Amino acid sequence: MEKSPDNIPDQHFINLVVKGQDNDPLYFEFRRDWEIKKLLITYCEKKDAQYGTFPFLINGNRFPHIRTPDQLGLKDGDEIIATFYAGGA
């Protein structure tokens, strides 16, 4: 979770929530011009999982993790869904 230092104005940050299947959403304050991958890796670390374990969805779609929240068109309070890789016999 990124804390905003005093010298950076608030419009550089965005509030995002990552919801998994475990009924325990995590809330993030994140730089708008940073790669979203950083946030997703942090989420995976908090969930004791390896990055790459969860497929992440924004508005039901997969997205390139090297984009920033601004490039992805995310708005304040948007949610990212973490589902699971489902294999099947």
Next chain:
Amino acid sequence: MLKELLHQRQIMDRVAPHVHHPTTDNIKTPSHEFVSAQENNVGAEFIEISSNESSARGYDKINSPYDGSSLNTKERQLYQILRTLEMAMDCEKTDALPSKKMEMSKGKQELILKDSKERLVMIQSTAKGMHIQTSKKKNVNLKSTQPRFLAGPFSVPTPFTEDEKKLILYLFDDKLAEMDVVVRTEYSSITRSSMRSLLPRAWIDGDIITMYAEYKTIEEAQKDITSPRCWFLPSYYSQVVLGDSGDLNPYRRASRFQERYMPQLETCEKIYVPIHCEAHWYMLVIDILRQTADIWDSLESLSQREKMINQSLTILASLDFLLLREARLRFGSNFNFLHFQLGRQTGLPQQPNDFDCGYYTLKYMDNPSIVADQSYQHDSDYARILLALYLAQSPLNDIRHKLMQDASNGYGKCSAADSQRAPCKQASELRKAARNINLNQTPSEALLKTLL
């Protein structure tokens, strides 16, 4: 022929105890259950080389990324020895080995051949030297006797072109980064780790099904606007709707799929929803005009039936939540997705194995699907490789040009590895040389000398 080999074995046994054996240090003692393991087809790491393939070719595959780069020098030397032995066997009685099969396992350091009496011959390397064993059982059935060709990790009934082989190697190479995106459209992507779920006997990933649905959705959008429409929902739709999200209303999340995958209810006739249930994929096909919802399942089981029905009802309820107002304008005020007649599609081809449900599920989206084709013969490897090539080479894949370029740049040696087998004359020379092993040398050194 066997005498010949046993002769060699005696030589080696005589030498090995006295001399430090360079090739087989650090190698585990192989298991002796090789016959039963083969019969049950246990061990996914086997590489099969069939009768019509050149035997030498399999070992040239050492250069391919699936065996070669992970081998250290000692293992490489071992392969060279095995290869010499194999060639010696092969050219001795080529006619007597019509159904010779050979399997090579990296981990076990052993080579399995079939001799003229349909018995298995195993050549093992242990810490003491080489062991050659013959199985007691006769007529051990390894796999089908149809000619097969190798394309990367797959064995297929028809050969592929060099470009396609390179692409396959590139798509499935486990040395390259797992998170590399290999197929991308505007809304979805497949990483290499998901693509690797198309490897033989692996469980197919939801991303593959989602991408197939995505392709179908794009093709559907390109069709004539007056034609009947189908919606192909991604696999994540059911995962999100059925998942325990902790929301007060779990269906609200499903609305995120609406814009992309559910356009124009007025012309929609069928909705295809792939659903994941207890490590199994099945398809729910909702026919709006007939007001039915059918479960299409390629592996019917009674134990999961109740859960599937519950899941299907939840999916219908989510559609009610999303679409009811719009649907009632079109179909009248009594319309309700939950009132659809829930059924089970009968007469579907059933999957012949326990790992292809994902493939069958995504093929149910085809029209006409494999359901109508009763003569459909399922060939898992071939079906999977065709699917992988379809996904990668389709014009809908935004990064296909880059992909092809990377593949042909990275695998220039592919053609060299697939070169023709050494001619028989050369092999017999090798065999002669292998027989005249100088007893002062260790067997591996002697064999290597003749080889190099």
